Amino acid sequence: MLVTNNEIKNDELRVVNSGIAGKGVVLTHNGVFHADEIVAISLLIIFGVMINTVIRSRDNDVIEEFKTSSEGLLIDIGGEYDPFNGCFDHHFSREGINGKASAGIIAQMLQVHEDKYPSLVKLINEVDSQDIGVKLNEPNHFSNIIKSFNIITPFGEDNNKAFEEALRFTVRYLLNLKLQDEADYLDKMEVEKANVREISGVNVVVRGKDAKFIMAAKFAGKADLVISYDKQQNCWSVQTAPIESGSFASKYKLVKGAKGEVFTHPAGFISKLKDVDGYVCPIVEGVGEVKIPVEE
Secondary structure: OOOEEEEOOHHHHOOOOOOOOOOOEEEEOOOOOOHHHHHHHHHHHHOOOOOOEEEEOOOHHHHHHHHHHOOOEEEOOOOOEEHHHOEEOOOOOOOOEOOEOHHHHHHHHOOOOOOOOHHHHHHHHHHHHHHOOOOOOOOOOHHHHHHOOOOOOOOOHHHHHHHHHHHHHHHHHHHHHHHHHHHHHHHHHHHHHOOEEEEOOEEEEEOOOOOOOOOHHHHOOOOOEEEEEEOOOOEEEEEEOEOOOOOOOEOOOEEOOOOOEEEEOOOOOEEEEOOEOOEEOOEEOOOEEOOEEOOO
């Protein structure tokens, strides 16, 4: 009986030993691999489940032995969905598990929710939709990038190496999405509590010198201008906020010629200004000079 083991080096993946204790081994299918099991295993890793070994096999004896003797997890194989016993397969149901393939059911188990992880959940949903045949993603979509890691002879040793390469790539990519989503979530909390002041008919948010820099795009629909301190250039950054999320369109444009001007982009979405007697004074198209008090 041949069981192929692919060791995943946790020191390279920066994994911590938390989450599901004792679940250090994953069994998944061999042959052509897909984004849903690759994403599922990657989610376990980036959310703190120690994965030491991935076994790839379709041998029924191996699967049954694994179920009875291992504390590991079955991902995308095994013919049943039983989270309590570590079984996460969706293939016995045409629609998946509530519309989810392996990536989605692992995300559900890890409590990866859209409110905190919108980019990550969007990717997971798209991966699952393609895997269960709901929607075919574009050729350059992440699902198809992972598919491209497969080689022509999928049951050979080279395919196992390709699987590991795809897994390492996905861990790093999903980890970046996770960190970005977490940062965006904290920014969202900051935006919600930000104080908006109306000055010369313009809705303005002023971020203090010690406040974290937040892109004006995140203030879409809440403010017209966002004032933040640029510590690198030792001046104030005045940004126009979009009218709505996902748009570049803003209510106002900034124009050159302001007091204390360091730089104003010709497109009118950002100015860099020195404060003058405790004020920054951007020139707003259609309004004129807007005198905004800032920290000394």
